[in-house]
Amino acid sequence: MKQFNPTGKNEDVSVPKTEEECKSMLRQCVPGYGGEAMVGIFEIRILKGESLLDAYQHALEAYIHAGEPTGKWKCRACGTEWYGKELFKSTRDEKWTCGNLSCGGICEELKK
Numbered sequence: 001m002k003q004f005n006p007t008g009k010n011e012d013v014s015v016p017k018t019e020e021e022c023k024s025m026l027r028q029c030v031p032g033y034g035g036e037a038m039v040g041i042f043e044i045r046i047l048k049g050e051s052l053l054d055a056y057q058h059a060l061e062a063y064i065h066a067g068e069p070t071g072k073w074k075c076r077a078c079g080t081e082w083y084g085k086e087l088f089k090s091t092r093d094e095k096w097t098c099g100n101l102s103c104g105g106i107c108e109e110l111k112k
Helices: 020-030 033-047 052-065
Strands: 072-075 081-084 107-108
Touching: 020 033, 020 052, 033 052
Parallel strands: none
Antiparallel strands: 072 081, 072 107
């Protein structure tokens, strides 16, 4: 079965069928604290009544999007406002840059 895969590869992966299988697979994705954090998210989702697969998917997605900026941002170069998830991270200086790749300006978070 094709399924969301945290490695980004579109390949066949096994689908967990029990809570313990889900937890084990999450721990294998990210060893150490990251895996335990994903298991925590999974457990909370299960307590809220989500299906095993939905809770598993949410835990994986939380890991994928961890560290992304949130809220509204504004490009210092072109003045366009962006939502944090639309920005790109500069590989050169680790700053968040404009969602318009042809601009590439540095963005600043807008204060509420």
